[in-house]
Amino acid sequence: MVYELSDMSWLDAEERFKKTQLAIVPTGAVEQHGLHLGIGTDWVLAWEIARRVGEKTDALVLPIMPYGVSGHHSDFPGVMTLKAETFKEVVYEILACLNRYGVRRVVFINGHGGNLGALSEAAKKAREELGMLCSICMWWDVLANNPVLGQPAETHAGYAETSLMLATRSQAVKMEYAILSPTKQVNKDIQLVSSGMARFRDGMVRIVLKTADVSATGSMTEAHPNDVPGTRDYSSITKDLGENLMKQVVEFTSNFVKAFETFELPKINVSREQALKEIRK
Numbered sequence: 001m002v003y004e005l006s007d008m009s010w011l012d013a014e015e016r017f018k019k020t021q022l023a024i025v026p027t028g029a030v031e032q033h034g035l036h037l038g039i040g041t042d043w044v045l046a047w048e049i050a051r052r053v054g055e056k057t058d059a060l061v062l063p064i065m066p067y068g069v070s071g072h073h074s075d076f077p078g079v080m081t082l083k084a085e086t087f088k089e090v091v092y093e094i095l096a097c098l099n100r101y102g103v104r105r106v107v108f109i110n111g112h113g114g115n116l117g118a119l120s121e122a123a124k125k126a127r128e129e130l131g132m133l134c135s136i137c138m139w140w141d142v143l144a145n146n147p148v149l150g151q152p153a154e155t156h157a158g159y160a161e162t163s164l165m166l167a168t169r170s171q172a173v174k175m176e177y178a179i180l181s182p183t184k185q186v187n188k189d190i191q192l193v194s195s196g197m198a199r200f201r202d203g204m205v206r207i208v209l210k211t212a213d214v215s216a217t218g219s220m221t222e223a224h225p226n227d228v229p230g231t232r233d234y235s236s237i238t239k240d241l242g243e244n245l246m247k248q249v250v251e252f253t254s255n256f257v258k259a260f261e262t263f264e265l266p267k268i269n270v271s272r273e274q275a276l277k278e279i280r281k
Contacts, residue, residue, distance in 0.1 A: 003054040004061050016060060017101040022261045023060045025094065026050035027119065029068030029112035032076035032211075034157035034219025035179075036234075037165055038172030039078045042068065045161070046111030048168045049139060049249055053109065056254040059261075060103075065090070069114040072195065075212035084118045091122035099130045107257055108136045113154070135260055139164070139249045148245070149236055157219040159237050160245060167242030178234040182225035183214045193224045 002008060008016060028043025038044070043066040054061035070081040082090075095106060106126075108119055116136065123134035143153035143160060153160040165173050183192045191199040195209045211218055 001055070001058055003058050004051075004063075006063050013101075017103070020060050020101075021103060022105040022107065022257065023062060023098055023103045024050050024054060024107050024109060024257065025062045025065070025091075026109045027065045027068060027091070027111065027115055029070045029114060030066055030078070030080040031068070031070040031073040031112070031114075032079055032218045033161070034217050035177035036174045036219070037157050037162060038169065040066070040169075040172065041157070041161065041165055042111035044111075044169050044172070045139065045164055046109050048246070049111075049253060050109045052246070052250040053254050053257060056250065057257050059107075059257050062094070062098075065094075068112045069118055070112070072114065072210045073218065075210060076218050087115060088118040088122045088125075091119060092125050095122065095126040095132060095134070096130065099126070099132055104132055105260055105263070106132065106134045107253075107260060108134065109253065110136055110138050113138065113140075113156075133260075133263070133265070135256070137253050137256065139245075142249045142252045143245060146248075148241070153245075159234065162234060163237045163239070163242030164245055165242065166237070166239040167246055170239065175234060175237070178237070179217070179219075180228050180233075181215070181217050181219065182228045184216065185225065191224055193227075199224065 002012065005013060026043075026046040026049070028040075028046040030039055031042065032039060033041045043064050047064040050061050050064070053059065067080055067082050069084045069087050070079055071083075073079045074081055098106060110116065110119060116138075119136050123136070126132040126134055140154035140160065147153065148159040148163070151159045155161070162173065162178060183194065185192060189200065192207075192214045193199060193204075195211050195214050196206055198205050198207050
């Protein structure tokens, strides 16, 4: 069963597109992940999930888009970033190509949260101009209700991401360097909690910062010094844990892909009469 576009000749692709209305587009990033994870973590995980979902569903899987919107990490060596507008336009042009071949639904398997805004904008444009439906699946959203050892799944270079990498590309993981570390603090009144949140008096405020503003390691597992667990280690994070999490993500995403392939929106009916009918219901 061939599901990767990269493994098809143009003759194969021509036949496949005749019976394909849905495609999977994996997207990631090339950016730092603290002291213990490889710079390719985001695209590696996105590609592994897409590959497994394609194998399970026989959905058409496009090549990975490894570069993403990572300007907030650019102080760290090795980071490769695109401007949000550049990323958006590249994504939209890929959608336009797929549309030309008859694809009407696209599932983005996105491994980097920084891509979300640009992906959404490209998807909106494709909806308006091409009539396509796009969805964005991110593995940490799937695991949002299941914190890993008490830590949110979305934590950058955290427990979930580290275990997934152990299960996917263990050579890119250096567990001896994996620690939880506190945020830098320079102001007694405004206490930095993360690269986007701060405490002020009894409330929280959002301050848009770069990772290096608050983190010496770049892992973004950072928290206010009072909130960092005493152990500061990853001793319970294993390959088996990562494989179990991967199975959950792949099962969920595969089921969604099958459902989304036949998903239909209600017909658009924008009129004064229709709006008034809704009021009277």
